[in-house]
Amino acid sequence: MSVTVERVKEHAKIKKRPRKWSKLRSQKALMVMSIPFLVYVIIFAYVPLYGWMMAFQNYKLGSVMLENEWVGLANFKELFQDENFIRVIRNTLAMSFINLVFGFVSSIGLALMLNEVRKVMFKRVVQTVSYLPHFLSWVVAANLIMNVLSIDGAVNKLLVSLHIIKEPIMWLSEQHYFWWIIGASNVWKEIGWSAIIYLAAMTTIDPSLYEAASIDGAGRFRKIRHITLPGIRGIIVILLIMNIGHILDAGFEQQYLLQTPMVVDYSETIDIFVLKYGINLSRFSFATAAGIFKTVISVVLLLAANRMAKRMGQERLF
């Protein structure tokens, strides 16, 4: 390895001479390798955006897009004026935020812990098993969760036998538990899956760094703090920025399946709202208006997060 690096450094010195023509040629090669994909993404992702016109129309199924009645901002007005709108946004933001924090902390934590395991077999088994819940559909997962949280379910039995609580608690009937139940169940289902990406990033850390640290007498925690975490900081920041853009995507399936009549004020997300008042009633225009609203918020947050990362001298998206 060290040999390679030295050779590379030598070459780097030689390279200092600017050569315009080679740079241009180099740009051309890069363009050949990337512009076809630019065309691709414009066709497959941007062309369908003409569908956004629907949000300003009273779209009728089967009609030609431009022939529909134009209604201006009526669909947006209806969205913002709905008395449930604020509540739904509050729930979405709260659950997204909890998921974001819990999700990041838990999966990075798991990756760090797995990285510290000495027995390869144990490491492999834990890693494989911990990502399996990702493959359960939320329908299956929600049933399990509801059984575990029921009056005679495992959680109540455990807490009662440990004398932490006296009476079994109906977890799903308490409004203020709901967000946390969503957060916890999300961690349980996705922790192993999300950790994969960090494990992959850790493989790029130069082992000689650990070696050197050990010789200096650094403990495990110091090595984690000063070598492992900085080694994966780039990917953490990138994922964080991208996820901040998804803050309004708290989903609907998980909440829909776990909600009970007792907690509806805290469980409905914007996606559930759009599903009920848009798609299920075939009101495509209303659903599209909600989609545009979400996109606008996403893009604003994304740009802000990216700017902040830039200011703090961190890795950034663009």
Add this chain to the structure above:
Amino acid sequence: MTTTTFGRPKRSAADLLFDICNTVFLLVLLVLTLYPVLNTLAVSFNQAQDTVRDSTFLWPREFTTLNYSTLFQDGLIYHAFFISVARTLLGTVSSVFCTAMLAYTLSRKEYVLRGPISFIFIFTMYFSGGLIPTYMLIKNLHLYGTFWVYVIPGLIGAFNLIVMRSFMEGLPESLVESAQIDGATHFSIFLRIILPLSLPVIATIALFVAVGQWNSWFDTFLYNSSNINLSTLQYELMKKLQSANMSVGGTAESAFASSKNIQANIVTPASIRAAITVVATVPIIVVYPFLQKYFVTGLTLGGVKE
């Protein structure tokens, strides 16, 4: 290989304590994540009506393979399995290759279009033109009713692209520069140097793409639902699930003669769903160890010679 196995033979007390805590914690996680898997497996092999009364068990109480035989009763599912394998292979290989290539160009700091292209891709994560315009696009591109509709629309995902780009940016810049001086083209640098060095991230992204491909049924629903030759495994499984739902709902057609006999050969959505989960997950578990070695054991830069 792993970062901590070498070193001194004796461990300090703090080190030992750390290992114990770590192991205990991971064991708890193991139990918590193993439970749903075993439960699903048990339900899938348990008689449906028996599951209805209580579904919290880890070993089949009334063993049956009926849930599985219901899934595999018509021969179409084997062909669908083949299509699913094909789309997963082809879709993953092409997507990973294209994503990596594009990610490489975007990882080049000197590339003038680096910013704009990144920008344009990243935004696609946050909007959608909606179901109907996308459907019309696929029709107009004549991808409707073909196999390629499984491969092309999902060729490059923005998320995967950015992860790959970020990984490649972390590779030593000097490797590329020295190769350039040796007269290598960007394409051969990508192929010979960057691709082999990126195996951990490639394995990760390949896993993400493959799982997405394998589990996808919505594109079959939209574009190939009438074309039985291109039906996928997940789509056929979905049919079985909805069919089970329907017979519980009780249309006239499924209201079988009331019989005093126990109807042991009826399935319920819950039991079918369990069997489907198992059928859909097993191939992924089988393939996983082959990918896993790339990001658990890890590769070191030093091991690769240009």
Add this chain to the structure above:
Amino acid sequence: MSKKTALTWIAGATLALSMIVGGCSTESTNTAAGASKNNSAEELTTFSYFVFDPGDNVPEHTKIGDMIEQKTGVKIKYERLVGEKEQKVGVMIAGGDYPDLINTDQTVKFEDANALIPLEDLIEQHAPNIKRIYGPYWERLKAADGHIYALPQVAPTGTPIKGISAAFWIQKEVLKDAGYPKITTFDQYVDVLRAYYKKYPQIDGADTIPFEILTYDNRNFTLTTAMQFLAGGPNDSRAIVDPVANKLAFYQTDENVTKRYYAKLHEMYREGMIDKEAFVMNYEQYLAKLSSGRVLGMFDQKWQFQTALDSLKQQGKANRMFVPLQLTFDDSIQPDYLDVPSMNYNMGFSITINAKDPVAAIKYADYMASEEGQLLRNWGVAGEDYTVSDTGRFYRNQEQRDFFADPKNGLKTTGNILWYWPGSSGTMADGNSYQQYQQPEEIAAGYDEMDLELLKAYGVTTYEELFDGPNLDRKYFPLWSIELTEKNKVFNQKLNDINKKYPPQMVVAKNADDFEKYWNEYVATVEKLDIQGWLDELTTKVKDRQENW
């Protein structure tokens, strides 16, 4: 080196695979276009038929299907719904990719997109059987523009069939223990449940649940509409209709109906008679509780808990199965539980503009509606699939019943699809039922000794006889099938949301004052909606149906 070869290998395999698959897809289009090559299909006219109900793949060949194909010279290629109905309708209409024939409850959307052809002239000229069956309902079949676009599955004919769905249900064991009392009011029902609960606080080692309520998601109508039956209304919607005076009463905020019911439930809850978990469990947990045998009673529609009945039977707990009761608030109210025989108008079988030969299509549908066609579709072949007694009654012998108890055999025989054609329900001229599962002999065959004992105690031979017949004045029935404007669809959704939240709070309220508080909040919230606008639209449309039908 190994990496490089691996890469080459993968690339090679991918290429080979893509060629196979590519070849496969072109091949498939070839066979689809040239299907006539194999067998004598040259004379067979082929129609594609999309059925908007999920189900198993329809086998290429089925026993009855092949017989019909031979008789008619027409082949049907069926496709069934997978996934979300709304999405499928959306893309089908957007792309104009209609099959030749469709069967859907979304007919209005297809009409709006001009995707369907009017059927009335085709029927007059080519379909005498359909005309005979649907003739009595001709006006009702017409869409807003005066054309007929869809034929509902079955038109009532002969003696109407009584079918119990919505009811207050009670465990057989509870009735037996109480000595088979006559129960007609809700209060009596609660008293019987309470008495049994006091006597047996536990069943099979678990706490007895005297009354259970299903409140999960949209299934919560078992809580929020049960009171209409107690007040003498039918299985309608959120209004009780007086068909004679043509008046609709919104009962959801009515103190004498809805409040009365919730107040009673509130008392029961405080008394411990209602499952504590009634408002935190999902559908599968509900079924599990019913299947455990410790639930004594509930209000529900039978199709929602059939799975639990199957499970009880399988566990050998037939005595814990449920029996339907028609209850009212008091004896002065006439119960109205059974549905008026009706069709889902403006839904069902349609021919699209893509069908090349509509005449052949309607002729085929007419064969399916003929006596011969219907017998084949519903009963099968005499002597093989069913038996005819000396007196001419149809039934299945035990062997035949066991055969059809296995869903696989049903699939082999009919493909589980032949129901989706125009036809009749009710009785034929000879008194047999058109539908096998409605034949009294077939229903009675499902009864065990306990059923027989129970029925004998009440002096009847079937459970249906325990119920009063439907009120035939309700020509408009059912209210929920009336297509509303978008504004009032939103009203319904909003009311559903309110109903999801408040009634559970009322039931579990700490005391009578709290109950009162939640009730007032509920009423205030509901009254913010445009109830009158909703009532007006329905009143007009009900009046229209009552006059023209």
